[in-house]
Amino acid sequence: MTAGASPAQPLTVHLWGDSVMKALIWDEPASQYRVLRPSPLRQAELPGIIRFQNHAQIGATTEHALKTVPPFLASDRAGEAVLLEFGGNDCDFNWREVAANPDLAHQPHVLPERFTHNLTQLIRLIQSRHMLPLLMTLPPVDGPRYLAFLCRQKYLDPGRLLSFLGDANRISRFQEHYSWRVQQLAGQLNCPLVEVRQAFLTRSDFHALICADGIHPSSSGHDLIASCINAFWQSAAASPLWKTAAGV
16 A cells, blocks of 8 residues: 555454453452443554454353354455454363362363364454454463452452462463464464564553453553554554555
8 A cells, every 4th residue: 555545445354352352341449340431442443444343242262252253254244354362261260160179170261272273263264254364462461460359259269279270370371371372373374463462561560551350451451452453553464454455
């Protein structure tokens, strides 16, 4: 696209993911979750060039996506793009079951290998519809803060959870592994990658970017995600998007 040129019509980017894409935060004063409105992701749209349609669902995993995304893709959407953001719920555990029997070998909602398989299936399905798949790394979590929140909100014994975990930071490391799988898959399948994780980790105000529950980005964290997506639009990796939008 030449400088200053505008596409004939905006490129539609469909957002599929979990509560991160939904902009869910923990409102500490109100002691409840709520969705930020308007969505901070609106800051990452480019008027007249790139627009979003948000299909994210709170609590969604890649297993859920394999059931909901195919019917959506059945209609003719050639030339559009899909940004996938999954992993936060896939890597989580049923903590009540863990607390009840911490000595058992509990598994996450979606095993790492299954997570990679599911994302691969989604990417290939999107490509088969002549759409452009995009991936996004996961914003980090604060394991100790999440553990404390879990125990406080669900009345769980932290000692029993730690007996299973070994240490609270295992939560952070395990979630990081899923983000690493996203990054690896992007390279293997030649998918453009929106990098948000490093932007969080390199900030001196990291703790302010995560809600008191330890796992959801705060309002400022969601602003940072939007800025990362904006930065992606300006990157070389986004060139296929610009070409698609410009019809070249």
